[in-house]
Amino acid sequence: MRTFDWVVLCSAIALVVGYSIRKSRGSKTVQEYMLSGRDARWYTVALSVMATQASAITFISTPGLAYIDGMRFVQFYFGLPLAMVILCITALPLYRRLNVFTAYEFLEKRFDLKTRSLAAFLFLTQRSLAAGLTIYAPAIVLSLILGWNVSIVILAIGALVVLYTTVGGTKAVSWAHSYQMGIIFVGMVSAFVVILISIPVSFGDALRVAGISGKLNAIDFSFDPNNRYTLWTGLIGGLFLQLSYFGTDQSQVQRYLTGQSLTQSRLGLIFNGLFKIPMQSAILFLGAMMFVFYQFTTPPLFFNASETAALAGTSYEAPYKQLETSYQNASQTRAAHLRTMLDASRAGNEAALQTSQTALNASKQELTTLRSKAVALLKEHNPKANTNDTNYIFLNFVIQYLPVGLVGLVIAAILSASMSSSSSEINALASTFVIDIYKRLLKPEASETHYILVTRIATVMWGVAIVLFAQFADRLGSLIEAVNILGSLFYGTILGIFLTAFFIKSVRGATVFYAALVAEVAVILCFWLTSISFLWYNLLGCVLVAGIAYLLQLIFGREFTPLDETP
Amino acid sequence: MNEPTPINPTNEQPPVFQHWSGWYALVLGTLVTIIILLYWFSRLFI
Known part of the structure; x- marks a missing residue:
């Protein structure tokens, strides 16, 4: 990277970190620190929700996936709009009315403490592992460009994220998201324009080359359960994954709970439902066009x-x-x-x-x-x-072919994306730990100042934990797939607990708790022993929890319900 | 409390549409349109 790239990169990151800290100081209550005082407008909610999901992995890995495999990865997101509508009708009004800080609080109100604790534990496990990957992805970028050790880069990014998340809490995270999305948009559009300009044939011919090479194939109607991305895995498996992610994952729930009102939160989710698929299609199309570019320009034999x-x-x-x-x-x-x-x-x-x-x-x-x-x-x-070079394809293009200044901007966009997701994750991990574990089980009565202090300490501790996990994330193939596979191992079970809570009113706490344990073991066995596409794990976990809980309740009835759970 | 809280639709008036179902129809309609467009687009340049 040249000096001007460094100026652009450092200015963009300093602007985001400095401004978000400045705008978020002075939280005096837990609600202000964890839910930004519930003062966000719909566009802030929407940008925050989108920025949380769109990690650096999205921008590093997705164009590479399109380069190798075409645009069919877009089907993964087909369940998202459906999930947004379902959540706007079901979970969102309920969370707002119960005035909860975390999604898992609702489970104690509906079932019991152990079910709440189990769901919080599954979230803390899954999300801390996934957050390691979120930080690892952009660390590859900088280590490649700077020639630095990847561990040092992971540490530097982790420290930056922990700094503003700890100081400003959720308000800092939300403010940072808005600016980060701006940088991401400008960075990706610039890269897209440069790719189009660099292709030595007309746009029509570029489309034809991509088309005959199968890179524009976005829809696959086949029913093969081992086929990872089809219309059906996207609509059905994807629906369950997105329902679970947006409805039960605190890193997302915390974003839309910051809305000023139910209407503002709803509009934020609806906006996400409208624009997510076009955004992913555009990133995949960028990858397809990069493929066309490399049909006329010799690509590296190996991208890493x-x-x-x-x-x-x-x-x-x-x-x-x-x-x-x-x-x-x-x-x-x-x-x-x-x-x-x-x-x-x-x-x-x-x-x-x-x-x-x-x-x-x-x-x-x-x-x-x-x-x-x-x-x-x-x-x-x-x-x-590491013979999987999918994650290096886009980076290689950026470094080799983007003009000075734009390299810095695209790297800033990738870093922004990483920081936006990581900050939400650390923020949510700390909130869940404090609300569902510390405050509920260890120290129920303490001052607001005490809980804010503990949340800040928890933020630093979780930051350290995910930085440690990120050190071991380099053997997981395509990172975006690794994150989604990891999520799918836990999301189905968590979603099953929540859907049972919403829709099967006869089921009590003890039955859903044991059903969740059985379902989780079944999903993990399925992952080890079969080659079924990971998107189906979400459906499997969910159906097993609901089905087993319902049957247990039917068979054992109130005998299965401990005395302290009587309504 | 062990019984689920009833899920009541909100009475808040959404912007633009008279009911929230208008927004939901827009989201689902957009999804169907995008799937059709992507399918058409992928067949167009073979």
Whole structure:
């Protein structure tokens, strides 16, 4: 990165951190510190909800996914608008009316203390692990650019997030979200424009290249349960995942509980339901266009430069260089065939079109073989080498092809995204720990000042915990998928508890508690022993909790309900 | 308290539409439109 990039990057981050701290000082009550005094307008709620979900992983990993696998990942979000509508009708009015700080408080009111504690425990486990990944993703960016050790970068990002989250609480998080979303928008639009300008063919031809390469395939109607992204996994599995994430995950619940009124909170969620899929489609389309760009410009043989740099000075360096030369030649041949194919297509010359397509397929095959050989070489040199380079594809483009200043801006956007998600997560972890564990179980009677102090200490402690977990996050393949798989292991069970609370009125605390334990074990066994798409875990966990709780209640009735639970 | 609190629809008047169902229909209609557009778009350039 050049000096001007550093100026842009540091200015953007300093602006976000400084301004959010300045705007959020002076919280005197727990409600002010944890729920921003419930004074947010709908657009602040919406931006905060979107910024929390859109982590750096979204911007690093998603374009790479489109580059490799096309746009079908967008189906993952199809359940989100449905979930927003359901939550606006069910959970949101209930949370507002009960005036809760965390979603899990509701469970004690409906069931019992142990069910509330179980749900809070599952959240604290799942979210702290996922938060480690949220911090790890942008750490790769900076470690790649600066040549710094990734652990130091993780520590630096963690410290920055903990600083403003601890000082300003939820208000600082919300203020930061608005500015972070602004930086993210400008950064991603700039990258998109540069990619479009850099493609050496017309926009129409670029679309055709992406289309025939299958990169624009967004909808898959197949019913194969092992197929990770289809219309059905998105609509059904995705609905349950998003319901669970937005309805029961405190990092999101805390965002919309800051709304001035029920109307403001509802409008915030509706806005998210309207704009999330277009936003993800645009990021995936950016990845598809990046793929087109690399059809005419030779891409790196392997996108993770740190792994290839490790070959320098070893006996593997020379064969790798040979592979790189062959890859460059094959790539140029592919570009030539592509141009011939586009010309033939425009001229309506079917014979030339057929010939060029056959030659193009042969080139693609050769490139795939060369890349496989390179990956095998990296693995042979270092059996522990990370051979999944999906997360480096977009970063590589940013560093290589974006003009000075824009590199700093896009890196600022990625950092902003990471900070926005991490701050919500740390904020929610601390709130849940203090409200559902500390205040409820350890010290029920204390002053507001005491609880604010404990929340600040908890914020620092959770910050340290997720920084530690982030150190072990580098072997999880595509990060965005890793986060969602991790979430799906727990979300179904948590959602099952909440849906049972909302809709199966006969079920009591003890039955839902044991049903949740059985369901969680079943989901984890399913993950270990089967290859079923992770989106189905959400449905499975949820159905198991509701079904088993209902059956237990039916079979054992009130005998199963301890005396202290009588209504 | 062990019984669930009844879920009553709010009486708050939403902006633009007369009822919240108007907003919900807009969200769901947008989802269907996006799915159709994405499908059409992915078939257009093959």
